[in-house]
Amino acid sequence: MFVMNRKAEESKGKRARAVWASLFFPGTGLMALGERRLGLWLLIPYASFLVFTIYHWSSVTAAFTTGDLERLVAALFLSFVLAGFWFYSLVKTLRWDKDEGTGMSHWQITKSQFRKNKPAVAGMLVVLSLYAVAFLGPFLAPFHPNAQEDIVRSRYLPPLAELFTPVVTLKDGRRIWVRQVREVGEEISYVPISEPSSGDGGPLVPEAITVTRDQVQKIAKTLRPRWWNQKVHWLGTDKFGRDILSRIIYGSRISLSIGFVAVGIAITFGTFVGAIAGYYGGRVDDVIMRLVDMILAFPRLFLVLTLIALFTPKIWLIIAVLGATGWMGTARLVRGQILSLKEQEFVQAAHALGLSIPRIIFRHILPNAMAPIIVTATLRVGTTILVAAALSFLGLGVQPPTASWGNIINQGRDNLLGAWWIATFPGLAIVLTVVAYNLFGDGLRDALDPRLRD
């Protein structure tokens, strides 16, 4: 008796310390309690978000006062994420020994199955970080997506070009960092880089200095001094001197939101229609399924193109059209699920209890059909992002100057050989996103429903 009391007391003290630790730094308390993995999963993202916030502290605090909506959303997202991690870790620490020993629920089995699938976990992490990047765009992007600077200098800059600058070393030992060097016969002319002056600019086009060849010792490209303090176009610039990386970051919001919302609409509508067709059967089923066949008999891209091109392309229209043309698969799937579920005993029991039909469909049948619906939704996001990108490539997405991955690639077509970086990097971003979504979806399928594995 005495021993047990002491043990209980010990664990109580341990927990109290853990709660204090969690209060100050999320995850650490759980690690102290032996939940190392969960603790690390909370601690690492929390720490990285915290470092990010501290690094951008002045712009984050400014975001709340300046009234710039984009920055405000980014700052709010940051606060919510930090608060969320803090709160979740605290709750987990407080309830540490509460939910022990009750066996594994269906969701816990799914979770542990999913965790074993490393590529799927990686896919999920990439998807989550992409959304974080989309939200934090205003803080992350080194430039404004439409900023053009001195277009003469900044157009068609290759990736990393600014890290390396030509240096002219003169015979008298002076080394001069220059923008451009031009060698004409015996003359060498260069435009020196002036230190960025305080706002008033100086001449827009600095004057070139011309020297003769025998005054120059050598010309070489060198890593710029203090390059880490410089704003660099990491992925180069486009025809208008706009930073590709910043445009990709801002463009991610278009692709990710279209993918997510359009699939959300399609899945909801498809589930609804499929549930009605499957539950009522008979004439209703016939009519709905004929309609589904009719829309499926259409090359989707033709339909979407026709609809969007004839009305003016707006982002909500694209979302609506992609949603309205993507629900048929889900409807078929849900109908099949419901046909098999509605004959089972628990549904008959629900009938016998006199429950209303909507209640039976939504509270008793659909939750049992949820697994394949979630899986198709996740896998569908990838293809929807591809279709949206194709539309925007054809000029039917968001209109310039707003950046989207598809329209950056389209602009890259103008000078494919001279400026390969414009079309290449947004495409890689699309591939990364869709691969991540597909890995995530495949993992979910394997975890949720082993029967669906191939």
Added chain:
Amino acid sequence: MWTYILRRIFIAIPLIIGLATVTFFIIHLAPGDPMALYRNPEISPEVMELMRKNLGLDQPLHIQYVRWLTSMARGNFGISFTAHRPVADILKEAIPNTLQLTFLALLLNLIAGIVIGVIAAIKQYSAVDHTITVSALFIYSMPSFWLGLMMILLFSLLLGWLPASQMQSINADLFGFWHRLWDRITHLIMPVFVLGIATAAGTARFMRGSLLEVIRQDYIRTARAKGLSERTVIFKHGLRNALIPIVTLTGLSIPFLLGGSVITETIFAWPGMGRVAVGAIFARDYPVVLAVNLIAAVMVVLGSLLADITYSLLDPRIRYD
């Protein structure tokens, strides 16, 4: 069998008419005027009115619809608003080009998909299998227009091996037969690859799963127990059965190929239906848009019908009566 085919065709007819009706009304109810193209201060309103009358756009919508439907039933697709030629002529030039492209892409899809899928299944869980699975994942996660641009960049602009666009060289008419054939082949390689490879990745994945499932069956165990060679077991007993579901998949891939041809033809400036469709949609050339949509729908319906018939021929257990 024949009654089944006839019944399918009879079901398909109202389906296609329904589709055409829906497209007709969507197109005509959309904001924007096809006559906007000709609006010009030099053209007097009376002439505009006359042109509108000639194109039949002055009639109320339901009259236009009935007229369009009856002429469509007689095989008359009308006259293009922008090209001022019969739509049928435009399509007669474009459809063979698209069929050439999609047929070859379908062939690539089947051959590459089946071969790669079988290799992956035979060497299940080996390094080869993993490589195939991962690259298939990347290939069908890739936007086809981007893949096309990257291939143009690499093979046409940097290496100069393949032509970047069009169906033939400008002076192709002067070439002899073999030279012309070779010219066409070089022009076909990239578009066919871009169009076919994404569906091939899907087919390979499906083929792998299908063959692995067949291999688990009892009759395969019996074949092995009889002492047949592994080659005979896989190719004569396994593959034949595993191929059956691929037929359905092929039928289902036709809408994807037709949709994909829009993108591929735009990138490679291939003078086919997809490019006609994009041009017509942007120019609000209603008769062309309607005709292209209708033909695409007919092709899809025919494709799936063909797939179903082949399926029933291949699998004697399935009888449609």
